[in-house]
Amino acid sequence: MPKLIKNGQLVDDDARILVLDETQAPEELTLAAGPVFVPFAVWQAHKGQLSGRAGLGVWLDSHEDVAELVPDLDSISAVALNFPKFTDGRAYSSAALLRTRYGFTGEIRAIGDVMRDQFFFMQRCGFDTLQPKAGKYSDAQLEEALASLKDFSTPYQAAVDQPEPLFRRAARAA
Amino acid sequence: MYRYDTYDQKIVDERVAQFREQTRRYLAGELTDDEFRPLRLQNGLYIQRHAPMLRVAVPYGLLASRQVRQLAHIARTYDKGYAHITTRQNVQFNWPALEAVPEILAGLASVEMHAIQTSGACIRNITSDPFAGVAGDEHIDPRPWCEVLRQWSTFHPEFAFLPRKFKIAVNGAAEDRAVIQCHDIGLELKRDAAGEIGFRVLVGGGMGRTPIIGEEISDFVPWQHIITYCEAILRVYNRYGRRDNLYKARIKILVKSLGIAEFKRQVEEEWVFGKNGPNTLTEAEVARVAGHFTTPAYASLPADDAGYVSQRAANPAFAAWTRRNVLAHKVPGYAVVVLSLKNPARAPGDVTAEQLDLVADWADAHSFGEVRATHEQNLVLADVRQSELFAVWEKARAAGLATPTFGLLTDLICCPGGDFCALANAKSIPIANAIQARFDDLDYLYDIGDIELNISGCMNSCGHHHVGHIGILGVDKNGEEWYQVSLGGSQGNHTSIGKVIGRSFAAAEMPGVIAKIIDVYLAQRQAGERFIETVRRTGLEPFKLGVYGDAAVKERKQNA
Numbered sequence: 001m002p003k004l005i006k007n008g009q010l011v012d013d014d015a016r017i018l019v020l021d022e023t024q025a026p027e028e029l030t031l032a033a034g035p036v037f038v039p040f041a042v043w044q045a046h047k048g049q050l051s052g053r054a055g056l057g058v059w060l061d062s063h064e065d066v067a068e069l070v071p072d073l074d075s076i077s078a079v080a081l082n083f084p085k086f087t088d089g090r091a092y093s094s095a096a097l098l099r100t101r102y103g104f105t106g107e108i109r110a111i112g113d114v115m116r117d118q119f120f121f122m123q124r125c126g127f128d129t130l131q132p133k134a135g136k137y138s139d140a141q142l143e144e145a146l147a148s149l150k151d152f153s154t155p156y157q158a159a160v161d162q163p164e165p166l167f168r169r170a171a172r173a174a
Numbered sequence: 175m176y177r178y179d180t181y182d183q184k185i186v187d188e189r190v191a192q193f194r195e196q197t198r199r200y201l202a203g204e205l206t207d208d209e210f211r212p213l214r215l216q217n218g219l220y221i222q223r224h225a226p227m228l229r230v231a232v233p234y235g236l237l238a239s240r241q242v243r244q245l246a247h248i249a250r251t252y253d254k255g256y257a258h259i260t261t262r263q264n265v266q267f268n269w270p271a272l273e274a275v276p277e278i279l280a281g282l283a284s285v286e287m288h289a290i291q292t293s294g295a296c297i298r299n300i301t302s303d304p305f306a307g308v309a310g311d312e313h314i315d316p317r318p319w320c321e322v323l324r325q326w327s328t329f330h331p332e333f334a335f336l337p338r339k340f341k342i343a344v345n346g347a348a349e350d351r352a353v354i355q356c357h358d359i360g361l362e363l364k365r366d367a368a369g370e371i372g373f374r375v376l377v378g379g380g381m382g383r384t385p386i387i388g389e390e391i392s393d394f395v396p397w398q399h400i401i402t403y404c405e406a407i408l409r410v411y412n413r414y415g416r417r418d419n420l421y422k423a424r425i426k427i428l429v430k431s432l433g434i435a436e437f438k439r440q441v442e443e444e445w446v447f448g449k450n451g452p453n454t455l456t457e458a459e460v461a462r463v464a465g466h467f468t469t470p471a472y473a474s475l476p477a478d479d480a481g482y483v484s485q486r487a488a489n490p491a492f493a494a495w496t497r498r499n500v501l502a503h504k505v506p507g508y509a510v511v512v513l514s515l516k517n518p519a520r521a522p523g524d525v526t527a528e529q530l531d532l533v534a535d536w537a538d539a540h541s542f543g544e545v546r547a548t549h550e551q552n553l554v555l556a557d558v559r560q561s562e563l564f565a566v567w568e569k570a571r572a573a574g575l576a577t578p579t580f581g582l583l584t585d586l587i588c589c590p591g592g593d594f595c596a597l598a599n600a601k602s603i604p605i606a607n608a609i610q611a612r613f614d615d616l617d618y619l620y621d622i623g624d625i626e627l628n629i630s631g632c633m634n635s636c637g638h639h640h641v642g643h644i645g646i647l648g649v650d651k652n653g654e655e656w657y658q659v660s661l662g663g664s665q666g667n668h669t670s671i672g673k674v675i676g677r678s679f680a681a682a683e684m685p686g687v688i689a690k691i692i693d694v695y696l697a698q699r700q701a702g703e704r705f706i707e708t709v710r711r712t713g714l715e716p717f718k719l720g721v722y723g724d725a726a727v728k729e730r731k732q733n734a
Contacts, residue, residue: 086209086212086335087212087295088335088417089295089412090412090413092331092332092335093412093413094413100447101447115209117196117209117213118334120329121331121332121334122331124332125331152188152189152192152329153188154181154185155331156181156325156326156329157326157329157330157331158451158452158453159331163452164452165452167456167458167459168452168456170181172179172459172462
């Protein structure tokens with residue numbers, strides 16, 4: 001089973017990330033059983049049936065506004081935020097908003113172009129689950145990549161993982 | 175100046191370890207070129223025409239003598255014996271081997287330096303007034319605020335992959351010496367009616383392909399809220415700045431497309447959530463940081479040192495240098511010295527390892543151990559006793575650092591251009607040196623007076639050509655290097671963007687073109703009028719006529 005990082009540990013995960021191709025209308029979709037992340041458009045089209053389904057998550061692309069998901073957050077256990085390219089940093093703001101402004105306590109998963117070099121930033125912004133693309137890292141490499149979560153031991157700023165900035169957390173010598 | 179505590183040091187040390195590992199993975203083929211590029215850029219490492227280029231951060235332009243010695247060591251050990259001062263007060267090395275960069279970074283970390291966020295689509299090195307703390311027209315010292323913002327922006331997790339680079343400048347004096355109107359965020363320190371410190375905030379300024387002067391988004395943000403206010407701006411930009419087109423990705427394009435009123439509305443709507451939150455600055459933190467920027471132990475001296483007065487009277491060359499390169503200091507008996515890096519024999523802004531070592535020695539002997547780098551690509555000793563100026567001048571002259579042309583035509587700003595930079599359309603250093611060679615008569619330069627000539631080798635505008643009184647831009651026409659000339663640009667309180675005067679020129683024509691522009695100025699100027707004032711009064715027509723001739727101007731009008 002493929003592995004990903006959840007709360008700083010390697011875990012098995014076989015959730016599918018459902019991607020619509022251009023010809024597919026979200027309304028026409030039938031979902032096979034099993035854990036799956038559906039695109040935001042599919043969620044909107046099938047909210048009624050999908051609500052409360054076990055193992056269901058919704059994924060948003062980087063241009064999609066997390067605010068639109070807010071009325072539904074109580075019925076979703078996991079949100080995945082896509083990085084179409086790892087240099088597209090919008091999902092950092094989306095994750096931070098989900099955690100701080102919208103109070104989402106479920107899983108926030110980073111998907112798409114996810115590299116170990118972003119892990120530290122992702123975790124700081126509220127991602128608890130990090131899923132590099134299939135084949136990006138071997139299990140051994142992913143194990144090794146856990147070290148990137150600890151690239152910096154004491155960051156300066158307040159963020160989701162450390163809600164206070166260093167100047168409030170520590171007594172710094174003048 | 176600011177000294178690292180254990181937290182600051184640890185962050186820099188951990189960065190060295192992180193980059194060492196990233197470099198190892200790249201060299202081992204575990205990171206592709208495309209993957210490594212943004213990572214190395216966020217550590218100031220470019221791949222240039224001939225070799226990698228490493229840009230080292232000099233936060234708000236401030237250097238300690240031991241840091242200058244470390245830069246000399248790097249230049250000697252890993253480079254070809256010189257370094258380059260950039261227009262953002264940083265230092266660049268043009269020839270390090272990629273494999274050596276982790277070692278260079280470790281050396282920098284040993285003197286509390288780094289290359290963090292000197293490039294890449296993130297918050298860049300924060301720039302400021304090179305005369306901070308010593309200028310007579312300063313209301314509020316910008317350095318502690320720059321340091322507070324440096325720490326906040328260093329590895330900010332939400333803003334490491336912005337649509338494009340993001341530059342912040344801070345000024346705290348009556349005259350803007352930090353080009354705040356041409357930054358993504360420009361901060362002007364001020365006091366409100368009750369005497370409380372805060373910031374006038376400008377947003378959306380920038381040079382590049384689309385030069386825009388920043389607009390005021392707030393006339394006063396109290397100091398406690400400056401971080402949360404900047405975060406609100408950055409979050410709106412990160413979410414809604416364009417990412418589909420590199421040339422339209424800067425915040426200035428977002429501000430223009432929304433309009434400043436709507437942009438401000440979005441920022442302030444966002445700010446509601448951060449304001450008064452944990453990122454609100456505390457008096458204790460500001461006092462801690464400000465405690466690093468204390469007034470040096472100035473001696474109590476007469477306003478005019480008698481020896482200095484007589485040395486100036488006796489030695490015309492010394493007097494000429496003091497008239498241009500020695501500036502008033504707010505403390506009686508002290509002076510600010512500009513060490514010119516515009517020796518015509520070198521590329522503008524270049525400084526050798528030997529010179530750096532000497533500058534470090536002079537800083538220790540004469541200026542409380544500190545040196546500053548300016549965006550105009552010179553070095554500054556900010557706290558020299560008048561009585562020691564003659565000694566400093568003699569040393570600087572012997573080292574080739576006393577070119578007495580500060581603020582004159584040949585004290586030009588110039589990017590590295592096509593000789594080094596992979597982005598450039600044209601070379602800029604040979605143009606600069608050719609102009610310096612043409613205008614080598616000091617009396618003539620003094621007669622021309624204050625003028626700013628800025629040269630960029632491409633539209634990215636590292637050479638600030640848009641705000642040069644005379645701006646030169648290298649352009650590519652069918653694979654050939656040509657140069658476009660603009661007039662009327664200006665930095666400072668009256669920032670303006672220059673206007674192109676007409677068709678571009680070949681490299682060989684450039685000194686002659688500048689000479690014609692200067693001739694027009696000298697013929698047109700009224701008593702006491704500086705070049706930029708004449709251009710503003712007369713407009714471009716007389717200059718076009720002087721450069722292109724009567725017939726060419728008429729023909730252009732007919733065709734228009």
